[in-house]
Structure formats: structure tokens, C-alpha cells
Amino acid sequence: MKEKQAPEGWWESARKVVSPNCDARPNGEVSLLVIHAISLPPGKFSGDAIEALFTNQLAVDEHPFFVEIAHLRVSAHLLIRRNGECIQFVDTDQRAWHAGRSCWWDALSREWRGALNDFSVGIELEGDDITPFTKAQYNALTESVRWLMTRYPLLDRSRITSHARVAPLRKTDPGPAFDWAYFDQRLSASGKY
Numbered sequence: 412m413k414e415k416q417a418p419e420g421w422w423e424s425a426r427k428v429v430s431p432n433c434d435a436r437p438n439g440e441v442s443l444l445v446i447h448a449i450s451l452p453p454g455k456f457s458g459d460a461i462e463a464l465f466t467n468q469l470a471v472d473e474h475p476f477f478v479e480i481a482h483l484r485v486s487a488h489l490l491i492r493r494n495g496e497c498i499q500f501v502d503t504d505q506r507a508w509h510a511g512r513s514c515w516w517d518a519l520s521r522e523w524r525g526a527l528n529d530f531s532v533g534i535e536l537e538g539d540d541i542t543p544f545t546k547a548q549y550n551a552l553t554e555s556v557r558w559l560m561t562r563y564p565l566l567d568r569s570r571i572t573s574h575a576r577v578a579p580l581r582k583t584d585p586g587p588a589f590d591w592a593y594f595d596q597r598l599s600a601s602g603k604y
Contacts (some may be wrong), residue, residue, distance in 0.1 A: 420503030422558055424551075425489060430465045430500035432486035432508045436529055441503065442519075442565035443531035444556065445510055447487060447574045448538045448585035452476045456493050456537055465490070465500045484508060487533040489555055495547030497555060503562065509533030513577035518569065527577055532559060532566075540586025549590075553597040568598060 451460035463469040501507040510527040
């Protein structure tokens with residue numbers, strides 16, 4: 412059974428919170444998925460700080476760390492909370508500002524590619540490098556990836572990577588706490604591998 416698609420690149424299973432931190436994809440290509448992890452403040456879960464960061468409304472007086480990052484203009488397409496709730500900030504047909512300075516070996520074109528935001532979707536998992544992610548998060552991640560693979564034919568498992576892999580000198584997320592084998596198993600079982 413084919414899943415019903417929302418108009419444009421908005422996933423019907425996600426709560427919509429629009430981020431201004433996006434723009435048009437230069438070529439309309441979507442062929443890579445980058446998995447991230449975020450917690451604000453670091454190591455703390457829940458609260459609305461991630462939403463506030465992605466919508467440029469972070470209150471610097473709520474935590475000392477927020478002073479360091481409030482100037483950032485960043486976003487992701489999706490955020491998956493610890494309880495499995497999905498929040499979508501950017502239409503997946505648009506470019507979200509999630510990967511930063513990064514590069515990736517594209518086996519299809521046989522070249523190193525930079526400017527990954529131009530052709531990738533970014534999914535943030537609420538978490539950090541050391542805290543295991545929840546079953547609810549893996550369930551929601553699998554469902555969102557199934558939706559993306561249906562929507563964008565170039566996406567397959569070989570085109571899913573981590574922020575750490577595309578920016579190894581800057582980033583470590585989603586870190587060793589992310590269970591790639593379990594995620595692969597879930598994705599295989601979904602029939603969309």
C-alpha cells in the first residue's frame with residue numbers, strides 16, 4: 412500500500428513548526444540523508460530549546476550555553492524527540508541549514524561533494540553521544556526514512572550517513588550511542604531497504 416503524501420515536502424506524521432533558516436535547493440536534488448543528534452542544553456532532554464534554536468528564538472538568559480549559540484542560523488528538516496514525536500521545520504524540497512562545512516564521497520557520481528545542504532535531508536535525534544536512543548526514536552526514524560525513500564527515489568541505505576562522517580573534524584553526532592545495526596534491521600524489516 413502506497414503511503415499518502417502531504418503536499419510539498421511536509422510529512423503528515425510530523426508536527427509542523429516552520430523555520431526561517433532555509434532556502435531553495437539549487438538543483439532540486441535530494442539524494443542524501445544526514446542523521447544528527449542534538450540536546451539543549453548539552454546532555455539535557457525535553458523542553459523547547461531546540462525548537463527555539465531552529466526558529467531563531469533561543470532565550471540567552473535561560474542557560475549560559477545559549478549565549479554561545481544564539482547567533483547561529485541553523486535548522487533541520489526533522490527533529491525526533493525522545494518520546495518519538497516528530498517535528499518538521501523545513502519542507503524536504505527546500506534546503507535546511509544542518510550540515511555546515513562538510514563533504515561526502517558520492518559513489519554514484521564517483522566524486523567528493525561539498526555543500527551537502529544542497530542535496531541532503533537532515534534529521535536530528537534528540538540525544539547525545541553517550542545516551543542510548545529510545546525505541547520510540549528508532550520507530551519514528553524508520554517511518555520517516557520510509558517516507559523519504561518513497562518520495563525521493565535516489566535515497567537508499569547506502570545514501571544515509573552521520574554528521575560525524577561528513578564533518579569528522581567538527582562533529583561526533585549521532586555518536587556511539589546510535590545503534591546503526593538496529594536501525595539497519597528496522598529499515599530492512601520495513602521493506603524499503
